Amino acid sequence: MKINTIERLENELVKKLNTKNATIGVVGLGYVGLPLAVEKAKAGFNVIGFDVQEDKVKNVNDGINYIGDVLPTDLESLVSSGKLKATSDYSFIKDVDAVAICVPTPLDVYKQPNMAYVESSAKAIAANFTKGTLIVLESTTYPGTTEELIKPILEESGMVCGEDFFLAYSPERVDPGNKDFNTKNTPKVVGGITESCTKVAAAMYRAVLDGDVHEVSSPAVAEMEKLLENTFRNINVALANEMAILCHKMGIDVWEVIDAAATKPYGFMPFYPGPGLGGHCIPIDPWYLTWKAREYNYHTKLIETAGEINDSMPDFVVQRCAEILNKQGKALNGSKILVLGVAYKKNIDDYRESPVLPILNRLSLAGSNWSVVDPFVAKFKLEGEIIHTIDLKDETIQEADLVLITTNHSNFDYEKISKFSKAILDTRNTNVSNELYFKI
Secondary structure, eight states, rough: OOHHHHHHHHHHHHHHTTTTEEEEEEEETTTTTTHHHHHHHHHEEEEEEEESOOHHHHHHTOOOOOEEESSSHHHHHHHTSSSSEESGGGGGGGOOOOEEEEOOBBOOSSSOOOOOHHHHHHHHHHOOOOOOOEEEEOOOOOTTTIIEEEEEHHHTTTTTTTTTBBBEOOOOOOOOSSSSSSSTTSSSEEEEESSSHHHHHHHHHHHSSSSSSEESSSSHHHHHHHHHHHHHHHHHHHHHHHHHHHHHHHHHHHHHHHHHHHSSSSSSSOOOOOOOOOSSSTTTTHHHHHHHHHTOOOHHHHHHHHHHHHHHHHHHHHHHHHHHHHHTOOOOOTEEEEEEOOEEEETTTOOOOTTHHHHHHHHHHOOOOOOOEOOTSSSEEEEEEEEEOOOOHHHHHHSSSEEEEEOOOTTTTTHHHHHHHHHHESSSSOOOOOOOEEEO
């Protein structure tokens, strides 16, 4: 009888998804959740977005966009047509057929997973969802989260996973600012608790996305593959950063070395050095793996070493600033430094985990006077203080003892920077022409 029940629920939900008659919920309306909600609404579904932050709820309902990867016209059109709405009232979970959890999964001060947002979201869903609902966790996390944390919380409702409701994991793959790949066309990986859970979750994403949907055998496989993706990048960037330090000591241009190596058509993939790692994924996700590995009495030596190298890059950048100023007979203490860019990568407004923040902290500790230019970020928070960025003016550049390029935004006026700078330290290989031009 139970098998017949779950088969019936599966068939009913898949039919709803295929005919776009399902209502879909998205919990968390940030960098991942809002683009996903928009794509689901554009695909023809009625979508309800849930968030505890009232300002986000109000902005969505007013059709005001706040995420760079969402077209303002798309959001405005979907809201005005009634396809997308937002609320902070989780009792409306009862009205959805499927819901995706897209909330932050930060680290605590000990580099251990802080699952508070995921846990509270699961509890809110458990208190309100109905039989036959699909729940998908998208937040990046450690292997075992879906089965060990989410499933027991949802089953506190009295319903049983795989018999009364469907549960799966499908990691978000968002690359802010990427012009080629976005939520719509990036392939999806899906792993459910049961085969039915996987089938239903895959049906939802196939009804929304253009990218392939790759089904795996369990949520743990999907959770682990996401960590592998970002750990792969973390380690390779660490190698590039360590090569940059060594090449500096040897008087070799690391960028030229990487370009030369990239001419090999097989066996090499270019990664590039920089001031450190930023964003909500690559600097954070590998630590989920190192934390989980300790449960199995395993020490992830390579991953932790890579993290240490990347975390040390802000110190190396400040050291290079001191060296360049010394050549001009100046010290960091009292020098004016113009920092170009606080976003963690070019042409976006996201400064989460930006390596520029620890660089600014270290410059402050050294007694330097710095200011920041970033055309994408009007203000940012540093150690609890709101810092406003400034405009890039001729006199601002001329007054600086050193210009530090930390984010290579395309709309920086590099000709002006080249003309008016006394000295430049470039962490992004923009190849600005200046008599005193240095790379990390």
